Amino acid sequence: MFWHSYKYSLKALLKNRMMVFWTVAFPFILALFFNMAFARLHDFDVFEPFDIAVVNDEEYKKDEIFDTAFKTLGEGDERLFNIELSDMEHAEELLNDGKIDGYVYAKGDKKEIKIKENGTNQTVLKMAVEQVSQSAKMIDDIALSEIAKNAGQMVDISAIYQNAVKIVSETEPNIKDESHVMNMVSVEFFSLIAMACMQGAMLSCEMMNRCMPNITNRGKRVAVAPTRKGVIVSSNLLAGYTLLFISLIALIFFTRYILGVEYGDNIPLICLLAALGSLTATMLGMFLSVILKTRESAKNVIVVLVTMVGSLFAGMFGGMKLFFDELLPFVNKISPVGLITDGYYSLYYYEDLTRFWINAGTLVLISAILFVLSIKSLRRQRYDSI
Amino acid sequence: MIVSKAFWKIVLKNISSIITPTIILLLFGAISVSSTSSTSQFEAAEPSIVIFNHDENIGLTKNFIEYIDKHAEIKTDYEDDDRLKDALFYENVIAVVDIPENFHSDMTFNHNPEVKIRSSAGYSAELAKTMISRYLTTASAYAKTNISEQELISKIDAQMENSVEVSIDKAVDTSKYAKAERYFNFASYSILSCFITIICLIMSAFNRTQLRKRNLISSMDIKKMNRVLLKNCCLYSLAAWAFYFALSIFAIGADIMLTQYGLLFALNSLLFAGCATSIAYFISTFALDASAVNGVQIVIALGSSFLCGAFVPAQYLPDSVLAFAHVLPSYYYINANSKIAGLEAFDFDALLPILIEFAIVIGFSVLFIFLTNIVAKKRQKIA
Numbered sequence: 035m036f037w038h039s040y041k042y043s044l045k046a047l048l049k050n051r052m053m054v055f056w057t058v059a060f061p062f063i064l065a066l067f068f069n070m071a072f073a074r075l076h077d078f079d080v081f082e083p084f085d086i087a088v089v090n091d092e093e094y095k096k097d098e099i100f101d102t103a104f105k106t107l108g109e110g111d112e113r114l115f116n117i118e119l120s121d122m123e124h125a126e127e128l129l130n131d132g133k134i135d136g137y138v139y140a141k142g143d144k145k146e147i148k149i150k151e152n153g154t155n156q157t158v159l160k161m162a163v164e165q166v167s168q169s170a171k172m173i174d175d176i177a178l179s180e181i182a183k184n185a186g187q188m189v190d191i192s193a194i195y196q197n198a199v200k201i202v203s204e205t206e207p208n209i210k211d212e213s214h215v216m217n218m219v220s221v222e223f224f225s226l227i228a229m230a231c232m233q234g235a236m237l238s239c240e241m242m243n244r245c246m247p248n249i250t251n252r253g254k255r256v257a258v259a260p261t262r263k264g265v266i267v268s269s270n271l272l273a274g275y276t277l278l279f280i281s282l283i284a285l286i287f288f289t290r291y292i293l294g295v296e297y298g299d300n301i302p303l304i305c306l307l308a309a310l311g312s313l314t315a316t317m318l319g320m321f322l323s324v325i326l327k328t329r330e331s332a333k334n335v336i337v338v339l340v341t342m343v344g345s346l347f348a349g350m351f352g353g354m355k356l357f358f359d360e361l362l363p364f365v366n367k368i369s370p371v372g373l374i375t376d377g378y379y380s381l382y383y384y385e386d387l388t389r390f391w392i393n394a395g396t397l398v399l400i401s402a403i404l405f406v407l408s409i410k411s412l413r414r415q416r417y418d419s420i
Numbered sequence: 421m422i423v424s425k426a427f428w429k430i431v432l433k434n435i436s437s438i439i440t441p442t443i444i445l446l447l448f449g450a451i452s453v454s455s456t457s458s459t460s461q462f463e464a465a466e467p468s469i470v471i472f473n474h475d476e477n478i479g480l481t482k483n484f485i486e487y488i489d490k491h492a493e494i495k496t497d498y499e500d501d502d503r504l505k506d507a508l509f510y511e512n513v514i515a516v517v518d519i520p521e522n523f524h525s526d527m528t529f530n531h532n533p534e535v536k537i538r539s540s541a542g543y544s545a546e547l548a549k550t551m552i553s554r555y556l557t558t559a560s561a562y563a564k565t566n567i568s569e570q571e572l573i574s575k576i577d578a579q580m581e582n583s584v585e586v587s588i589d590k591a592v593d594t595s596k597y598a599k600a601e602r603y604f605n606f607a608s609y610s611i612l613s614c615f616i617t618i619i620c621l622i623m624s625a626f627n628r629t630q631l632r633k634r635n636l637i638s639s640m641d642i643k644k645m646n647r648v649l650l651k652n653c654c655l656y657s658l659a660a661w662a663f664y665f666a667l668s669i670f671a672i673g674a675d676i677m678l679t680q681y682g683l684l685f686a687l688n689s690l691l692f693a694g695c696a697t698s699i700a701y702f703i704s705t706f707a708l709d710a711s712a713v714n715g716v717q718i719v720i721a722l723g724s725s726f727l728c729g730a731f732v733p734a735q736y737l738p739d740s741v742l743a744f745a746h747v748l749p750s751y752y753y754i755n756a757n758s759k760i761a762g763l764e765a766f767d768f769d770a771l772l773p774i775l776i777e778f779a780i781v782i783g784f785s786v787l788f789i790f791l792t793n794i795v796a797k798k799r800q801k802i803a
Contacts, residue, residue: 052711063719067726070741114550136586146585154543156586157465161550163584165557171582172558175575176565201564207556208532209549215541216509356510383509389502 035261036269043241043273050240057237058281061230062288068226069293072219083108084155087118087125089139097140099173103166104138114162138163173198216296216383221375223295224382225350228374230285231311232341234278238319239333241270248327267412271316279312298382303390307381310397311374317404318370324408344371373397423645427652430622438614438660444606446671467514467548468493470504480524483573484555487580488517491551508540515539515548528572530563555580597681600672601761604685607664608692608730608750612721614660615696616703619653620713623704653697661693684760684774691781692753698788699749705795724750734758749784752777 048054088094088104095101108117118134125137129150136149136159145163149156177198181189243249245267247257256266286308289295297304318340322333347362348371349355355375359366366372377393384390469492475481488494495513498504507513518536520526526533535556539545555576562575626632626649636642665686669677676682703716725731727741728750734742745751756777763770 052715055715060715060718064722067722071726071732071737073738073741114546141585144585146587148587150588152465152588154465154547158543158547158550160584160586161547161554164582165550165554167584168554168558168579168582172561172579175579176561179565179567202561205557205561205564207553207560208534209553209556210534210536211539211549212536213539213541213545218509218511218541221510356506356512359506379509383505 036265039261039266039269040273043244043270044276046244047237047241047273047277053236053240054277057230057234057278061226061233061281061285064226064229065223065285065289065293068222069289069295072222083113083115084158085118085128085134086115086159087120087128087134087137089122089125089137090119091121091140093142094140097143097145097170099170100145100166103169104163107162107166114158135159169202172202176201220296220382221349221355221379223289223293224297224378225345225348225355225371225375227282227286227289227308227378228311228348228371229341229345229350231278231282231308231374232315232318232344232371233337234274234282234312234315235319235322235337235341236334237274237278238271238316239323239337240319240330241274242267242320242323243330243333245270246323249323249330271320274319275312275316278315279309282308282312296382297378300381303381303387304378307374307377307390307394307397310394310401311370311377314370314397314401314404317401317408321404321408324411341371344369348372348375350375367396368400370397370400373400423640423648424652426626427622427649427656430625431618431656434618434621438618440613442610442614442663442667444610446667465544465547466491466493467544467551468495468512469548470495470498470507470513470516471519472516473519474521475519475523478524479569480527480559480573481519482524483576484519484523484559487555487576488552492548508538511540511542511544513540514544515552517552524569527559527563528569530560530566532560532563596676597761600668600676600682600685601757603668603672604689604757605730605754606725607668607689608728608753609721609725610664611661611689611693611696612699612724612750613717615657615693616700616717616720617713618656619697619700620704620708620716621710622653623649623701624708624710624713627704650701653701657693657697661690665689680766681760681763684763685757688753688756688760688774688778688781691778691785692749695749695753695781695785695788698785698792702788702792702795705792724748727751728754730754749781752780752784756781 086108105117107114115135118128120128120137122139125134125139126148128134129137129148132150135153135155136147138145138147138159140146145167147156147160147163149159173195177191177195180194180198181191244252245256245263246253256263259266283305286297286304290297319337322336326333326336347355347358347365347369349358355366355372366376373393373396377390377397380387380389380393469488471485471488471494473481473485477485485494492514495507498507498513498516504513504516508516516538518538520533520535523533523535535552537549537552539548558576558579559572562572567575626635626645635645665677668682668685672682677685699720703713703720708716724745727737728734728745728748729737729742730750734745734754737745742751756774759774759777763774
């Protein structure tokens, strides 16, 4: 009887086109939009050389040390910028057309920069010009100090200068870069998966409504049928859970293998989190359906509200997760959307799985609480009149 | 009168469909206002850096920290490693600098101590690394000349004081209009969402086969009824647009919105509101049911907003997406917003590119009105 009821519940669910659109198709559409909009965001976040111009007039050419050192910053794979040598007029034209971020020109023995607007590229350019100008000054300074030290003695000025050039040019800072660069855009997709998961609460809500005599006519028929209520309820819930879990797995595989979203390599745990998220969503739908004695649409509004507010806190709209974590730290620790998002984030970013298991455990706990509360309310329901 | 009454009754019944995108717009407007900077003078970007100092805070170490403090924003309270990792991931912290034990003495005696850096991705991280590298290179070079720590500090300070003159070539400070640009770009979503939902729901109620047949045989002139419906749709659109404009004065500020720039933004959004009305009217001819209207609204409003740069600036969108966006009116509306925000003069030559965008949006409106007439005539014959 259980499987018979399960089969027909699943069929009935699949025939509800609007329900299938919102819980299954909509997350796929949103994932496509996300991919189109965010595809290049990470590329922009990875540093790439930017375009500048250098006014290569007679005044500029005089300073050979600066010229040589500055041009090295525009060479090779590790270059900071792409340099275009030009005259002042052309550089101005390039700047006005937005083709370069700024240009460098000589004014007397000093270098100056002209830009169109403030920004990080412009600050990097300023720093680079300062650093190169500084190198020339350092050579002078080191050489002059050396000459001063040997005051009154015969010194080889040329050798001192050569030594100073050697000191400055061969000095490398001892910096160990331990950066672990990750794609921040992935979080948008994690929160999308979490949103899709919790939106699935509508499925179990719909399935439970079909068993509630005080809400639907079908519920009245179920109440008077000889079949055990537990069988009907559990088969209906399992049908909702099955559809949700399969659609989530399809969504994860679609985003991972078609759209190229990075989730990390732990596929079993990725699927486990989807299963636990689906469980929480199913229990939430069941809970809302049992507790709220109101219209079906009102219950769906509550599901959407819980999902959307949770998604906002989880960083779906503009990556504000950290902001909300600082503002209201407990929300993402109890919100299922926050827990699922954080679970995927920890699988992707952390090597240690402690945080993942805390999130997974909290989801199981929430599911258990919602289940117990729902069952308590569902048991021994009798109606004198409906 | 009966038609108008029914029209506004349905509007009030579906008021929640207007409230949601409006609240989102208001939130977005508030966020936009909080992020502005002037472009009339050069302002160096200051990356946020966390420092873990394992050395005593004296001598060269103290000088190094003071240097970072001068060029960056030093963040504290990140002892929890998970919190720090999260901050690095979300770029709330751009770089973490580990100053090793005995840094000041090792550097002074030319042992070139190793400084560890962990950074997020991107330009700000590169800036932070360049900044730190500059200090350490200077310190290491002078350390090779065997001077005392005090001399080393004064020489580094002297070098770091050398700065390059940066001038900004801009006739007008247009940066303050960037927030209005962001607000009105986002408004394209709210306008499309509100207009499609409400107009389609109303028209689908009037176009329901049974109701339409009743109206056709009633004493009311069907052309007059259509005219009244169209008039009320326009009235609703105008009221909604006026509300969004009033909201922009509240969210962005009267000092920006009640200027020539603000009025151009308003005119652009008015033309777009007209276009959105024609799109909504066109969709309504298909007599969709209420649940289908929500689906269509989501796909059109969200789709065109994502594809045309209402949520993510157009410069970050892939070329293929932008190429496709050319067939959507939102693209020209958002383009016009961007051109208005960057406008440096109010002469014909400067305004011409904006007027062209306006004309294209009007062209889309005319196209949808034309399509509505064709589809409506066909459907009337079927009915």
